[in-house]
Amino acid sequence: MASIGAVVAKPLRAAKHGDRTFTSIAFLSMLWLALAFAILCLGVLLVDSFLDGRTRLDSNLLTRYTSRVLPDRAGARAAILGSAWVIATTAVLAIPLGIAAGVYLEEFADPRRWYNKVIEVNLSNLAAVPAIVYGMLTAGFALAIGMERRIVLAGGIALALLVLPVIIISTREAVRSVPQEIRHGSLALGxxxxxTIWRQTLPAAIPGIATGAILALSRAFGEAAPLLLLGGLVFVTYDPTGLNSGFTTLPIQIFNWASQPQLAFQQVASAAIILMLVMLLLMNAIAIFIRNRYQNKW
Incomplete structure (x- = not known):
């Protein structure tokens, strides 16, 4: 009877991932240096803005209107309220349409159809289009229908077009993350x-959708180029009262103050930058809280 030799198993070892050649290490080091340089520049700009504008971080900045002759008493009240009106209009126009389009493309669209392929390609391209292009598109649309360009509604349309691809993509990712078993169980019950979409998939995807929508609105909040192209006002001494009202926003107001030669206007511009940064951080913090608090772990 032939003897059977014992087979000794080799100990498991962790595989080495990544190329450790001199070229790869040098390239990785350059990437880290570029990232560190960008963070350093951002930090310097933030510190410089805080040092310049800290003396103007007072109640006048929030409650007073801008001024051409008294920069020490100039405020951003009209810009803050104008930003609120424009962002609210953007949310009303973009979020329902973006969610509906994302659900359709992910759940109902046939990827083999040529028109759905065209939508997919254009959706990816539109997410990288410069913001000023949406301002040009909105200006042309307003001219075609005879709508005034310097109103809240026009600004909301421009920013809604800007953030719509982001909301659609984030909605698709959130819906895609919902397990198929939930859909199958709902369909099996009749x-x-x-x-199934309305009562099961969408409620489960709300954290991801809400996070993407808030981050998209944060981007819209900081945009000035499309609104300037629409003729956004730089000197407003009244509160917006509706969709047909003239407006200004914080980025436009900061642009106006920063272009003035007086040092006092530079200081109030720095203070407004700090205010806008705090509002942006607050919006992003809300998005992170929603994601961490309500995200499901399947």
């Missing part, structure tokens, strides 16, 4: 596909 629910229609539309009822």
């Amino acid at each position: 629910a229609t596909p539309l009822q």
